[in-house]
Amino acid sequence: MSKSSQPLQREVFSCADLLKALADQTRLDVVRFLLGGSAHVAEIGAELKIEQSLLSHHLRVLREAGIVRAIRDGKAVLYSLAPAVNSSGRKKDRIDLGCCSLTMRS
Amino acid sequence: MSKSSQPLQREVFSCADLLKALADQTRLDVVRFLLGGSAHVAEIGAELKIEQSLLSHHLRVLREAGIVRAIRDGKAVLYSLAPAVNSSGRKKDRIDLGCCSLTMRS
DNA sequence: TGGACATATCAACAGATGTTCATACCAAGG
DNA sequence: CCTTGGTATGAACATCTGTTGATATGTCCA
Numbered sequence: 252m253s254k255s256s257q258p259l260q261r262e263v264f265s266c267a268d269l270l271k272a273l274a275d276q277t278r279l280d281v282v283r284f285l286l287g288g289s290a291h292v293a294e295i296g297a298e299l300k301i302e303q304s305l306l307s308h309h310l311r312v313l314r315e316a317g318i319v320r321a322i323r324d325g326k327a328v329l330y331s332l333a334p335a336v337n338s339s340g341r342k343k344d345r346i347d348l349g350c351c352s353l354t355m356r357s
Numbered sequence: 358m359s360k361s362s363q364p365l366q367r368e369v370f371s372c373a374d375l376l377k378a379l380a381d382q383t384r385l386d387v388v389r390f391l392l393g394g395s396a397h398v399a400e401i402g403a404e405l406k407i408e409q410s411l412l413s414h415h416l417r418v419l420r421e422a423g424i425v426r427a428i429r430d431g432k433a434v435l436y437s438l439a440p441a442v443n444s445s446g447r448k449k450d451r452i453d454l455g456c457c458s459l460t461m462r463s
Numbered sequence: 464t465g466g467a468c469a470t471a472t473c474a475a476c477a478g479a480t481g482t483t484c485a486t487a488c489c490a491a492g493g
Numbered sequence: 494c495c496t497t498g499g500t501a502t503g504a505a506c507a508t509c510t511g512t513t514g515a516t517a518t519g520t521c522c523a
Contacts, residue, residue: 263406266385267380267381267382267385269374270379270380270385271381273376273377273380273382274373274377274379274380275373275377275510275511276371276373279372279373279376279513291469292469292470292471293469293470298456302512302513302514303469303471303472304471304472304512304513304514305511305512306470307470307471307472308471308472308511308512310470310471310512311471311472312510317400317506323519323520325469325520325521326467326468326469326470326519326520326521327468327469327470327520328469328470328471341495349462350461350462351459351460351461351462352459352460352462353457353458353459353460354457354458354459355456355465356456356457356458357459375504377480381480381481383481397499398499398500398501399499399500408482408484409482409500409501410482410483410484410501410502411481411482411483412484412500412502413500413501413502414481414482414501414502415481415502416501417502418480418499429489429490431490431491431499432489432490432491432497432499433490433498433499433500433502434499434500434501452508
């Protein structure tokens with residue numbers, strides 16, 4: 252599902268590319284949801300009320316941008332924010348894109 | 358060129374819409390440049406080395422998103438970050454979008 | 464092994480977006 | 494006024510993007 256290790260591929264994507272990955276209502280919703288912790292695809296789909304296939308496409312965009320991470324969990328797949336993206340701060344409201352960081356309004 | 362006053366139209370644009378406006382290499386360059394202060398279109402064009410018409414189109418996107426402001430200055434037009442967007446902090450590295458704020462890496 | 468479940472991928476399409484070129488608009492000076 | 498410089502707008506186009514429906518892949522369990 253991904254390369255061998257967690258590459259921390261900063262500088263591979265431009266800031267514009269990363270923002271493009273986030274600049275979508277559905278994907279923003281996914282990211283906001285994942286700020287609260289990991290979740291299986293089915294949970295995310297239930298929360299956002301969107302089709303399975305559509306969600307999968309959006310998750311792919313986020314994955315390929317290095318924003319989220321996918322881990323097999325039985326038949327399901329567990330998604331979480333990529334470690335590099337998860338801000339080190341206590342408050343779970345920030346996405347660290349490398350080029351810039353994005354603080355969600357509470 | 359704009360409505361009568363400075364409306365502070367928060368909530369009119371979704372966070373995704375605002376991010377879309379920023380999620381472009383050229384427009385990000387413009388915004389980064391304007392973080393350093395106001396500038397005429399010609400200056401921005403010289404800095405970014407892009408065609409006049411293309412720049413104008415991109416400036417329009419930023420304007421309509423409420424991210425930048427345009428003021429006539431003789432035959433030229435002076436662009437600056439919209440007041441609402443300019444972060445109150447001392448460091449000129451943040452864009453406040455209302456829904457979220459974006460901190461540029463120094 | 465076969466079937467059910469969870470997710471990913473493929474193909475196709477409509478609509479949005481970035482770019483270019485031509486043209487229109489606006490302000491200042493002669 | 495007419496012209497010139499600076500910027501905005503419009504049309505046309507190729508490309509990218511989001512969405513859908515159908516199908517494939519992977520995993521568990523009987």
